[in-house]
Amino acid sequence: MVPPVELVRPPVSMRERLIVALDVDDLEQVKALVRLLAGKVGMFKVGKQLFTHAGPQAVKLIRETGGEVFLDLKFHDIPTTVAKAAIGATRLGVRMFNVHASGSLEMMRLTAREVHRVCRQEGLRRPIMLAVTVLTSLNKSDLERVGVGGEVMDQVVRLALLSQEAGMDGVVASPHEVAGIRAACGRRFIIVTPGIRPQRGKRNDQRRVMTPEEAVRGGVDYIVVGRPILEAKDPLVAVRDMIAEMERAALS
Numbered sequence: 001m002v003p004p005v006e007l008v009r010p011p012v013s014m015r016e017r018l019i020v021a022l023d024v025d026d027l028e029q030v031k032a033l034v035r036l037l038a039g040k041v042g043m044f045k046v047g048k049q050l051f052t053h054a055g056p057q058a059v060k061l062i063r064e065t066g067g068e069v070f071l072d073l074k075f076h077d078i079p080t081t082v083a084k085a086a087i088g089a090t091r092l093g094v095r096m097f098n099v100h101a102s103g104s105l106e107m108m109r110l111t112a113r114e115v116h117r118v119c120r121q122e123g124l125r126r127p128i129m130l131a132v133t134v135l136t137s138l139n140k141s142d143l144e145r146v147g148v149g150g151e152v153m154d155q156v157v158r159l160a161l162l163s164q165e166a167g168m169d170g171v172v173a174s175p176h177e178v179a180g181i182r183a184a185c186g187r188r189f190i191i192v193t194p195g196i197r198p199q200r201g202k203r204n205d206q207r208r209v210m211t212p213e214e215a216v217r218g219g220v221d222y223i224v225v226g227r228p229i230l231e232a233k234d235p236l237v238a239v240r241d242m243i244a245e246m247e248r249a250a251l252s
Protein backbone atom coordinates (compact mmCIF):
# COMPACT_ATOMS: atom_id res chain seq x y z
CA MET A 1 0.00 0.00 0.00
CA VAL A 2 1.18 3.49 -0.84
CA PRO A 3 0.83 5.85 2.14
CA PRO A 4 -1.94 8.41 1.53
CA VAL A 5 -0.47 11.37 -0.33
CA GLU A 6 -0.46 14.46 1.84
CA LEU A 7 -2.44 17.22 0.19
CA VAL A 8 -0.42 19.58 -1.92
CA ARG A 9 -1.67 23.13 -1.47
CA PRO A 10 -3.37 24.32 -4.65
CA PRO A 11 -1.95 27.49 -6.22
CA VAL A 12 -3.95 30.54 -5.19
CA SER A 13 -2.90 33.55 -7.26
CA MET A 14 -2.59 33.64 -11.04
CA ARG A 15 1.05 34.63 -10.57
CA GLU A 16 1.69 31.34 -8.73
CA ARG A 17 0.00 29.46 -11.56
CA LEU A 18 2.34 30.72 -14.27
CA ILE A 19 5.43 28.58 -15.02
CA VAL A 20 8.10 30.01 -17.34
CA ALA A 21 9.96 27.40 -19.45
CA LEU A 22 13.65 28.34 -19.34
CA ASP A 23 14.46 26.76 -22.70
CA VAL A 24 17.96 28.25 -22.97
CA ASP A 25 21.47 26.76 -23.02
CA ASP A 26 23.54 28.72 -20.58
CA LEU A 27 23.58 29.88 -17.00
CA GLU A 28 24.12 33.56 -17.83
CA GLN A 29 20.76 33.66 -19.61
CA VAL A 30 19.19 31.78 -16.70
CA LYS A 31 20.59 34.25 -14.20
CA ALA A 32 19.34 37.28 -16.14
CA LEU A 33 15.84 35.85 -16.63
CA VAL A 34 15.44 34.67 -13.06
CA ARG A 35 16.68 37.99 -11.65
CA LEU A 36 14.11 39.75 -13.79
CA LEU A 37 11.17 37.40 -13.15
CA ALA A 38 11.64 35.84 -9.67
CA GLY A 39 8.67 36.77 -7.52
CA LYS A 40 6.71 37.76 -10.63
CA VAL A 41 5.91 34.17 -11.71
CA GLY A 42 5.21 30.94 -9.85
CA MET A 43 8.01 28.70 -11.11
CA PHE A 44 10.77 28.25 -13.66
CA LYS A 45 10.80 25.08 -15.74
CA VAL A 46 14.15 23.36 -16.28
CA GLY A 47 13.78 20.89 -19.13
CA LYS A 48 16.07 18.54 -21.03
CA GLN A 49 17.67 21.36 -23.06
CA LEU A 50 18.90 23.37 -20.09
CA PHE A 51 19.64 20.35 -17.89
CA THR A 52 21.85 18.64 -20.49
CA HIS A 53 23.79 21.87 -21.01
CA ALA A 54 24.11 23.13 -17.46
CA GLY A 55 23.11 20.26 -15.13
CA PRO A 56 21.96 20.57 -11.50
CA GLN A 57 23.80 23.90 -11.33
CA ALA A 58 20.87 25.44 -13.23
CA VAL A 59 18.47 24.31 -10.49
CA LYS A 60 20.80 25.57 -7.75
CA LEU A 61 21.19 28.95 -9.44
CA ILE A 62 17.42 29.42 -9.75
CA ARG A 63 16.89 28.46 -6.08
CA GLU A 64 19.67 30.83 -4.94
CA THR A 65 18.17 33.66 -7.01
CA GLY A 66 14.81 33.21 -5.29
CA GLY A 67 12.94 31.11 -7.86
CA GLU A 68 11.04 27.83 -7.58
CA VAL A 69 11.80 25.00 -10.04
CA PHE A 70 9.71 22.56 -12.06
CA LEU A 71 12.22 19.88 -13.12
CA ASP A 72 10.78 18.63 -16.42
CA LEU A 73 12.97 15.60 -17.18
CA LYS A 74 10.07 13.16 -17.77
CA PHE A 75 11.73 10.16 -16.09
CA HIS A 76 10.95 6.80 -17.75
CA ASP A 77 12.99 3.77 -16.66
CA ILE A 78 12.83 0.78 -14.33
CA PRO A 79 11.15 1.61 -11.00
CA THR A 80 14.34 1.70 -8.88
CA THR A 81 16.14 4.02 -11.28
CA VAL A 82 13.25 6.48 -11.52
CA ALA A 83 12.74 6.46 -7.75
CA LYS A 84 16.45 7.27 -7.24
CA ALA A 85 16.33 10.07 -9.80
CA ALA A 86 13.24 11.45 -8.05
CA ILE A 87 15.11 11.41 -4.73
CA GLY A 88 17.90 13.37 -6.42
CA ALA A 89 15.36 15.94 -7.65
CA THR A 90 13.84 16.19 -4.17
CA ARG A 91 17.25 16.83 -2.59
CA LEU A 92 17.91 19.56 -5.15
CA GLY A 93 14.88 21.36 -3.71
CA VAL A 94 12.68 21.37 -6.81
CA ARG A 95 9.03 22.30 -6.26
CA MET A 96 7.74 19.94 -8.97
CA PHE A 97 9.07 17.09 -11.12
CA ASN A 98 7.61 14.59 -13.57
CA VAL A 99 7.79 11.01 -14.83
CA HIS A 100 6.11 9.22 -17.76
CA ALA A 101 2.87 7.55 -16.67
CA SER A 102 3.46 4.82 -19.29
CA GLY A 103 6.47 3.73 -17.21
CA SER A 104 3.96 1.68 -15.13
CA LEU A 105 1.95 1.78 -11.93
CA GLU A 106 4.84 0.17 -10.06
CA MET A 107 7.35 2.75 -11.32
CA MET A 108 5.16 5.63 -10.15
CA ARG A 109 4.16 3.92 -6.90
CA LEU A 110 7.76 3.26 -5.86
CA THR A 111 8.72 6.82 -6.81
CA ALA A 112 5.90 8.32 -4.71
CA ARG A 113 6.73 6.05 -1.76
CA GLU A 114 10.46 6.79 -1.86
CA VAL A 115 9.95 10.56 -2.15
CA HIS A 116 7.64 10.49 0.88
CA ARG A 117 10.16 8.41 2.82
CA VAL A 118 13.14 10.65 2.05
CA CYS A 119 11.17 13.80 2.85
CA ARG A 120 10.13 12.37 6.21
CA GLN A 121 13.62 11.11 7.08
CA GLU A 122 15.53 14.18 5.95
CA GLY A 123 12.93 16.83 6.79
CA LEU A 124 12.68 17.98 3.18
CA ARG A 125 9.83 19.78 1.48
CA ARG A 126 7.93 17.32 -0.66
CA PRO A 127 7.83 18.23 -4.37
CA ILE A 128 4.63 18.03 -6.39
CA MET A 129 4.85 14.76 -8.37
CA LEU A 130 3.40 14.75 -11.87
CA ALA A 131 3.06 12.19 -14.64
CA VAL A 132 3.07 12.87 -18.36
CA THR A 133 0.11 11.08 -19.98
CA VAL A 134 0.39 11.28 -23.80
CA LEU A 135 2.78 13.84 -25.27
CA THR A 136 0.87 16.54 -27.12
CA SER A 137 3.11 15.92 -30.14
CA LEU A 138 1.54 12.45 -30.62
CA ASN A 139 -1.68 11.72 -32.49
CA LYS A 140 -3.88 8.66 -32.91
CA SER A 141 -1.76 7.15 -35.70
CA ASP A 142 1.50 7.66 -33.75
CA LEU A 143 -0.08 5.73 -30.86
CA GLU A 144 -1.28 2.99 -33.19
CA ARG A 145 2.25 2.53 -34.53
CA VAL A 146 3.56 1.87 -31.02
CA GLY A 147 0.76 -0.59 -30.37
CA VAL A 148 -1.77 1.61 -28.56
CA GLY A 149 -5.20 1.47 -30.20
CA GLY A 150 -8.25 3.63 -29.59
CA GLU A 151 -8.68 7.35 -29.07
CA VAL A 152 -5.91 9.58 -27.66
CA MET A 153 -8.33 10.93 -25.04
CA ASP A 154 -9.08 7.43 -23.74
CA GLN A 155 -5.37 6.75 -23.33
CA VAL A 156 -4.87 10.10 -21.57
CA VAL A 157 -7.66 9.37 -19.07
CA ARG A 158 -6.45 5.79 -18.54
CA LEU A 159 -2.94 7.03 -17.71
CA ALA A 160 -4.26 9.88 -15.53
CA LEU A 161 -6.25 7.38 -13.45
CA LEU A 162 -3.18 5.10 -13.20
CA SER A 163 -1.08 8.06 -12.01
CA GLN A 164 -3.66 8.92 -9.37
CA GLU A 165 -3.81 5.30 -8.17
CA ALA A 166 0.00 5.31 -7.87
CA GLY A 167 -0.01 8.40 -5.62
CA MET A 168 1.00 11.07 -8.13
CA ASP A 169 -0.37 14.54 -7.44
CA GLY A 170 -1.35 15.28 -11.01
CA VAL A 171 -0.51 15.17 -14.70
CA VAL A 172 0.94 17.17 -17.56
CA ALA A 173 -1.55 17.26 -20.43
CA SER A 174 -2.84 19.28 -23.35
CA PRO A 175 -5.35 22.01 -22.43
CA HIS A 176 -7.83 20.17 -24.69
CA GLU A 177 -7.78 17.12 -22.40
CA VAL A 178 -8.55 18.92 -19.15
CA ALA A 179 -12.30 18.27 -19.06
CA GLY A 180 -11.87 14.50 -19.48
CA ILE A 181 -9.16 14.32 -16.80
CA ARG A 182 -11.20 16.43 -14.37
CA ALA A 183 -14.26 14.23 -14.86
CA ALA A 184 -12.23 11.09 -14.17
CA CYS A 185 -9.83 12.27 -11.45
CA GLY A 186 -11.68 15.05 -9.64
CA ARG A 187 -11.02 18.68 -8.74
CA ARG A 188 -7.97 18.19 -6.53
CA PHE A 189 -5.88 16.35 -9.09
CA ILE A 190 -3.34 18.86 -10.44
CA ILE A 191 -3.27 19.58 -14.18
CA VAL A 192 -0.31 21.38 -15.77
CA THR A 193 -0.51 22.37 -19.45
CA PRO A 194 1.93 23.70 -22.03
CA GLY A 195 0.71 24.87 -25.47
CA ILE A 196 -0.50 28.25 -24.22
CA ARG A 197 -0.33 31.34 -26.39
CA PRO A 198 -1.44 34.90 -25.55
CA GLN A 199 -4.44 36.16 -27.47
CA ARG A 200 -2.40 38.13 -29.99
CA GLY A 201 0.77 36.02 -30.02
CA LYS A 202 2.66 33.80 -32.48
CA ARG A 203 1.96 30.07 -32.31
CA ASN A 204 5.54 28.85 -33.06
CA ASP A 205 5.43 25.06 -33.51
CA GLN A 206 2.57 24.58 -31.05
CA ARG A 207 -0.56 23.43 -32.88
CA ARG A 208 -3.58 22.96 -30.67
CA VAL A 209 -3.05 26.06 -28.56
CA MET A 210 -5.26 27.84 -26.04
CA THR A 211 -5.07 31.31 -24.58
CA PRO A 212 -4.24 31.70 -20.86
CA GLU A 213 -7.81 32.84 -20.23
CA GLU A 214 -9.33 29.78 -21.94
CA ALA A 215 -6.94 27.43 -20.13
CA VAL A 216 -7.73 28.84 -16.68
CA ARG A 217 -11.45 28.86 -17.42
CA GLY A 218 -11.16 25.22 -18.54
CA GLY A 219 -9.84 24.22 -15.11
CA VAL A 220 -6.06 24.11 -15.58
CA ASP A 221 -4.03 24.61 -12.37
CA TYR A 222 -0.68 25.65 -13.85
CA ILE A 223 0.24 26.86 -17.32
CA VAL A 224 3.71 26.53 -18.87
CA VAL A 225 4.82 29.27 -21.25
CA GLY A 226 8.19 29.52 -22.98
CA ARG A 227 8.81 31.45 -26.17
CA PRO A 228 6.06 34.08 -25.84
CA ILE A 229 7.94 35.25 -22.71
CA LEU A 230 11.58 34.45 -23.57
CA GLU A 231 11.38 36.03 -27.03
CA ALA A 232 9.37 39.07 -25.96
CA LYS A 233 10.99 42.50 -26.32
CA ASP A 234 10.33 42.91 -22.59
CA PRO A 235 9.74 39.56 -20.82
CA LEU A 236 8.43 41.36 -17.73
CA VAL A 237 5.70 43.07 -19.74
CA ALA A 238 4.87 39.73 -21.42
CA VAL A 239 4.51 38.14 -17.96
CA ARG A 240 2.24 40.94 -16.71
CA ASP A 241 0.06 40.68 -19.82
CA MET A 242 -0.15 36.92 -19.43
CA ILE A 243 -1.22 37.18 -15.77
CA ALA A 244 -3.79 39.85 -16.71
CA GLU A 245 -5.20 37.45 -19.32
CA MET A 246 -5.40 34.66 -16.71
CA GLU A 247 -7.15 37.00 -14.28
CA ARG A 248 -9.83 37.75 -16.83
CA ALA A 249 -10.93 34.11 -16.58
CA ALA A 250 -11.48 34.51 -12.85
CA LEU A 251 -13.57 37.66 -13.38
CA SER A 252 -15.91 36.27 -16.02
Ligand code: C5P
Nearest residue numbers: 021047135136137194195224225226227
Ligand atom coordinates in the same frame (compact mmCIF):
# COMPACT_ATOMS: atom_id res chain seq x y z
O1 C5P B 1 7.86 27.95 -26.01
P1 C5P B 1 6.65 27.18 -25.57
O2 C5P B 1 5.64 28.02 -24.81
O3 C5P B 1 6.03 26.40 -26.68
O4 C5P B 1 7.25 26.13 -24.51
C1 C5P B 1 6.48 25.11 -23.99
C2 C5P B 1 7.32 24.25 -23.08
O5 C5P B 1 6.54 23.13 -22.68
C3 C5P B 1 8.56 23.69 -23.73
O6 C5P B 1 9.56 23.62 -22.72
C4 C5P B 1 8.18 22.31 -24.18
O7 C5P B 1 9.25 21.40 -24.14
C5 C5P B 1 7.17 21.93 -23.11
N1 C5P B 1 6.20 20.95 -23.54
C6 C5P B 1 5.34 21.10 -24.61
N2 C5P B 1 4.45 20.10 -24.94
C7 C5P B 1 4.43 18.99 -24.23
C8 C5P B 1 5.29 18.84 -23.15
C9 C5P B 1 6.17 19.84 -22.83
O8 C5P B 1 5.32 22.12 -25.28
N3 C5P B 1 3.57 18.05 -24.54
